[in-house]
Amino acid sequence: MSDRLAINGGDSVIDQSSARFEWPKIDSEAEKAVLGQLHTSISIYDRSGVIEEFEEAFSKYHKREYGLLSNSGTSAIFSMDEAINLQPGDEVMCPVYTFHATVSPMMYMGAVPIFCDSDDEGNMSFESLKSKLTNKTKAVIVTHMWGVPVRDIEKIKDFCEKNMLILLEDCSHAHGASIYGRKVGSFGDAASWSLQGPKIISGGEGGIMLTDNKNIYSRALLQGHYNKRPLQEIDKDNPLRDYSLTGLGLKLRSHPLAVALALQQFRHLDEFIIQKQKYAELFNEALSAYEFITVPEIKPNVQNSWYAYNFKFNPEAAYGISREEYVDALVAEGLVEVDIPGSTGVINELPLFTNPEKIIGRMYHGPLVKQTGFTNAVKFQNSIIKLPVWATSNDINIVHAYIKGITKVSNYIRKNKSLR
Ligand SMILES: Cc1ncc(COP(=O)(O)O)c(C=O)c1O
Numbered sequence: 164m165s166d167r168l169a170i171n172g173g174d175s176v177i178d179q180s181s182a183r184f185e186w187p188k189i190d191s192e193a194e195k196a197v198l199g200q201l202h203t204s205i206s207i208y209d210r211s212g213v214i215e216e217f218e219e220a221f222s223k224y225h226k227r228e229y230g231l232l233s234n235s236g237t238s239a240i241f242s243m244d245e246a247i248n249l250q251p252g253d254e255v256m257c258p259v260y261t262f263h264a265t266v267s268p269m270m271y272m273g274a275v276p277i278f279c280d281s282d283d284e285g286n287m288s289f290e291s292l293k294s295k296l297t298n299k300t301k302a303v304i305v306t307h308m309w310g311v312p313v314r315d316i317e318k319i320k321d322f323c324e325k326n327m328l329i330l331l332e333d334c335s336h337a338h339g340a341s342i343y344g345r346k347v348g349s350f351g352d353a354a355s356w357s358l359q360g361p362k363i364i365s366g367g368e369g370g371i372m373l374t375d376n377k378n379i380y381s382r383a384l385l386q387g388h389y390n391k392r393p394l395q396e397i398d399k400d401n402p403l404r405d406y407s408l409t410g411l412g413l414k415l416r417s418h419p420l421a422v423a424l425a426l427q428q429f430r431h432l433d434e435f436i437i438q439k440q441k442y443a444e445l446f447n448e449a450l451s452a453y454e455f456i457t458v459p460e461i462k463p464n465v466q467n468s469w470y471a472y473n474f475k476f477n478p479e480a481a482y483g484i485s486r487e488e489y490v491d492a493l494v495a496e497g498l499v500e501v502d503i504p505g506s507t508g509v510i511n512e513l514p515l516f517t518n519p520e521k522i523i524g525r526m527y528h529g530p531l532v533k534q535t536g537f538t539n540a541v542k543f544q545n546s547i548i549k550l551p552v553w554a555t556s557n558d559i560n561i562v563h564a565y566i567k568g569i570t571k572v573s574n575y576i577r578k579n580k581s582l583r
Pocket residue numbers: 235236237238261262264265306333335336357358359368369370
């Protein structure tokens with residue numbers, strides 16, 4: 164193969180059609196699971212059947228008492244926010260670098276997100292959080308971004324305990340990840356996962372919340388369910404039970420077909436993680452050779468879920484070639500899944516968080532105080548390049564092709580100090 168780059172008219176490393184990341188894998192086992200459910204039940208009113216099976220299995224895996232499925236990860240986060248009884252004006256410390264849905268649902272309750280800066284892995288840093296405590300702070304929510312467990316989670320947990328704050332976790336990228344010998348989602352008072360689209364465990368759409376706290380569970384239940392489930396599950400002496408017939412007015416129930424698919428995926432979660440880790444190690448081995456690339460750290464006491472593999476690109480060490488030009492060159496080689504994340508990123512300037520009064524005037528009477536200065540998060544956002552991490556041993560050829568493509572372009576840069 165010539166080393167002429169595809170952007171300069173050379174042959175590409177891989178044919179685009181075979182370079183995709185297709186997830187979840189719809190194999191015969193997945194088809195069987197969904198078809199089986201189709202003939203069993205497509206609407207489940209109470210905690211039974213596949214709903215019960217998933218909630219039981221997922222809670223047990225995380226050593227948590229209660230599990231509550233819902234129709235999306237956003238709904239699961241919304242249910243957590245309702246479950247902790249957020250009030251207008253309550254402050255919640257949030258990561259500034261995340262997908263907006265970590266934060267958006269709390270705006271319905273009139274809460275005030277207080278954004279915190281990131282560490283060098285893109286996760287909320289304790290350093291940033293600790294100075295933001297006020298007498299209005301009620302809770303902290305963290306996101307284990309891209310499947311990397313929050314390095315400061317124990318410090319954040321201690322801080323929450325000392326200051327009587329509720330700790331919530333958004334684990335939407337981090338199914339099966341662990342740190343300090345514990346699964347993510349087992350540190351907070353409650354935790355949520357998305358089961359949507361390309362998530363490691365996917366039903367197409369869906370979400371789940373876990374907690375050990377029966378009161379949190381009961382309120383969350385009323386947020387998205389009415390009648391049978393609350394009647395069956397809210398304790399007889401709990402005044403919340405009076406609201407069983409209506410719940411809180413919403414229906415956020417999950418679809419049994421989605422849950423059947425997610426359950427079939429979940430049974431393979433540990434295998435996926437082991438395989439993903441192997442591929443991440445291969446990427447690290449190959450990419451760490453280049454002075455303009457910083458690879459993610461693989462640490463002995465941490466298991467990433469590898470929802471994505473993010474490496475950092477430094478244009479100064481790459482003779483001024485920009486990250487965008489580098490990505491264009493890789494995509495031209497057929498590496499079509501190489502990406503600069505768009506909708507996930509630094510969120511403090513989104514209109515919902517700066518001017519909620521214009522759209523939810525009933526909760527906010529004016530703009531929120533402008534929050535700026537998130538230098539680490541901005542730096543992280545502006546340096547990363549994202550790769551998917553394949554999850555089965557059959558994907559080895561595609562992983563090798565991606566490594567070949569990155570190596571080809573990177574060697575070219577080294578040799579020619581340019582892309583042309
Ligand atoms: C970090 C994070 N939180 C929450 C969500 C919301 O999940 P869903 O799309 O299932 O509502 C997502 C979705 O991508 C996410 O990435």
